[in-house]
Amino acid sequence: MKKHLLFLGPPGAGKGTQAALLSEANSYLHLSTGELLRTEIDLDTDLGKEVKDIMNKGELVSDQLVLEIVKKNLDKENKGWILDGYPRNLSQVNSLNDVLMNLNQPLEIVFYLDIPDEVLIKRLIMRGRKDDNEETIKTRLKIYKETTEPLIDYYKNLSLLEYINANGDLKTISADIKQKMASR
Ligand code: B4P
Numbered sequence: 578m579k580k581h582l583l584f585l586g587p588p589g590a591g592k593g594t595q596a597a598l599l600s601e602a603n604s605y606l607h608l609s610t611g612e613l614l615r616t617e618i619d620l621d622t623d624l625g626k627e628v629k630d631i632m633n634k635g636e637l638v639s640d641q642l643v644l645e646i647v648k649k650n651l652d653k654e655n656k657g658w659i660l661d662g663y664p665r666n667l668s669q670v671n672s673l674n675d676v677l678m679n680l681n682q683p684l685e686i687v688f689y690l691d692i693p694d695e696v697l698i699k700r701l702i703m704r705g706r707k708d709d710n711e712e713t714i715k716t717r718l719k720i721y722k723e724t725t726e727p728l729i730d731y732y733k734n735l736s737l738l739e740y741i742n743a744n745g746d747l748k749t750i751s752a753d754i755k756q757k758m759a760s761r
Pocket of ligand 1: 586587588589590591592593595608609611612614631632635636637638639640643651661663664665669671681700701703705708719743746747750
């Protein structure tokens with residue numbers, strides 16, 4: 578059973594949704610950098626104050642800051658984990674590679690959740706989180722295409738990538754993920 582997984586895809590593709598379902602079913606740690614950052618904002622910590630405006634504008638917070646969060650939370654007992662929303666650029670990929678090499682916990686599968694822009698824009702507007710307004714979504718999508726999308730080819734070249742059609746109902750997508758996990 579594979580237990581070091583990563584979910585990659587544009588904002589609103591359902592990374593958080595599917596990672597939560599899969600981590601619950603397998604008792605894996607679900608490490609969502611977005612969720613961890615939002616918790617800091619809700620608790621009004623110094624870190625939360627630092628990232629609040631950046632996140633509300635739909636921009637990426639600093640690589641160093643996110644790396645600290647990942648290092649602090651990554652499971653060192655090796656019960657299994659799912660990274661959701663990290664890495665988001667090539668510099669974060671390199672940092673993650675170092676962290677995982679030190680922990681001796683190599684990444685085993687990268688699920689790429691693919692979805693047309695118009696579907697994800699509708700989903701996000703319906704959800705209505707603070708960073709889910711039209712202008713912010715446009716910024717998030719632009720940053721995704723410029724900095725995160727190149728990671729698809731990076732992981733494809735390492736033969737870690739599994740393609741998931743994320744434009745469907747939750748159950749069908751979950752079943753596809755489970756089936757691809759089992760076949761590896
Ligand atoms: P994230 O929290 O990662 O937000 P996301 O990309 O919008 O979420 P996701 O794809 O997980 O969508 P979800 O399942 O919720 O990032 C937010 C911000 O945090 C970033 O913009 C950035 O500022 C910062 N950040 C996070 N990580 C960072 C990093 N590594 N470096 C720098 N900055 C970072 O689904 C969306 C909606 O669709 C939900 O309402 C859900 O219910 C719905 N949905 C899901 N699946 C569906 C389906 N199959 N059918 C219909 N609806 C569905």
